[in-house]
Amino acid sequence: MNTSPIAFLKGHGTENDFVIVPDPDNALDLPASAVARLCDRRAGIGGDGLLHVVRSAAHPEAKAMAGEAEWFMDYRNGDGSIAEMCGNGVRVFAGYLERAGLVEEGDLAVATRGGIKKVHISKGGEITVSMGRALLPEAGVTVSVDGRSWPARNVNMGNPHAVAFVADLEHAGELRSVPPFSPAEVYPDGVNIEFVVDRGPAHVAMRVHERGAGETRSCGTGACAVAVAAARRDGVDPAVTGTPATYTVDLPGGTLVITEHPDGEIEMTGPAVIVAEGVIDPSLLAV
Numbered sequence: 178m179n180t181s182p183i184a185f186l187k188g189h190g191t192e193n194d195f196v197i198v199p200d201p202d203n204a205l206d207l208p209a210s211a212v213a214r215l216c217d218r219r220a221g222i223g224g225d226g227l228l229h230v231v232r233s234a235a236h237p238e239a240k241a242m243a244g245e246a247e248w249f250m251d252y253r254n255g256d257g258s259i260a261e262m263c264g265n266g267v268r269v270f271a272g273y274l275e276r277a278g279l280v281e282e283g284d285l286a287v288a289t290r291g292g293i294k295k296v297h298i299s300k301g302g303e304i305t306v307s308m309g310r311a312l313l314p315e316a317g318v319t320v321s322v323d324g325r326s327w328p329a330r331n332v333n334m335g336n337p338h339a340v341a342f343v344a345d346l347e348h349a350g351e352l353r354s355v356p357p358f359s360p361a362e363v364y365p366d367g368v369n370i371e372f373v374v375d376r377g378p379a380h381v382a383m384r385v386h387e388r389g390a391g392e393t394r395s396c397g398t399g400a401c402a403v404a405v406a407a408a409r410r411d412g413v414d415p416a417v418t419g420t421p422a423t424y425t426v427d428l429p430g431g432t433l434v435i436t437e438h439p440d441g442e443i444e445m446t447g448p449a450v451i452v453a454e455g456v457i458d459p460s461l462l463a464v
């Protein structure tokens with residue numbers, strides 16, 4: 178049981194916001210109920226998710242990566258569930274490590290449940306993450322919200338996404354109160370759903386309903402999934418042309434720039450901001 182005061186920080190990446198809990202030795206008990214309490218916007222600190230900052234060597238799920246990546250992003254969704262990867266989260270995670278003096282500007286590797294991610298912290302504060310390759314299972318899916326349905330592209334960025342191109346982002350309705358529907362046989366563990374419109378050549382805008390969090394103001398893995406789905410729809414495949422493709426993705430909370438390289442590697446660039454730090458009352462962490 179956690180009895181002494183525990184430090185936290187609050188940060189966001191394009192307004193996808195996180196409670197950051199530094200715990201290098203993995204000494205804290207953080208069950209789903211405690212995570213949900215911390216992420217509660219009224220009775221807790223508030224966040225779309227939680228970044229538990231642990232040394233890889235101290236976490237059973239990350240030990241094997243400790244030789245290549247000193248730090249493990251133990252990411253949790255706001256409802257306490259576990260996700261493989263969080264694109265905005267990994268930038269904020271790296272931003273925290275730099276601010277705490279645990280890493281320096283430049284290149285670092287971060288261990289995640291989705292594997293090791295290479296991160297570059299640049300002088301201006303923007304952070305670029307190599308997000309890995311997108312998997313595009315052939316099976317098309319349908320998503321529905323508020324009585325409307327759209328065909329969607331199934332994209333896996335380490336975590337599952339369904340990307341639907343719509344005529345108007347307002348058609349996605351009140352996503353926070355009316356969760357969209359997607360087929361459980363395709364997504365047995367749930368799915369993140371993106372609604373997308375065109376803004377111009379290689380420029381789209383999206384809204385997202387995240388698994389475990391509801392509608393959020395941004396999703397990094399979602400923006401990567403959208404950029405790849407938009408490129409394929411536009412007949413663009415860097416593996417075929419041998420030329421990188423860059424898409425600008427506008428989200429309610431800001432803009433992310435996504436580049437897909439000919440070898441399939443996807444790079445995402447965006448900001449990471451720390452807005453506060455403080456101390457958690459241990460009662461919030463009671464099991």
Ligand SMILES: N[C@@H](CCC[C@H](N)C(=O)O)C(=O)O
Nearest residue numbers: 260263264265336396397398
């Ligand atoms: N906001 C994240 C994605 C977080 C995980 C997602 N909700 C899931 O359950 O897969 C991002 O920036 O990628």
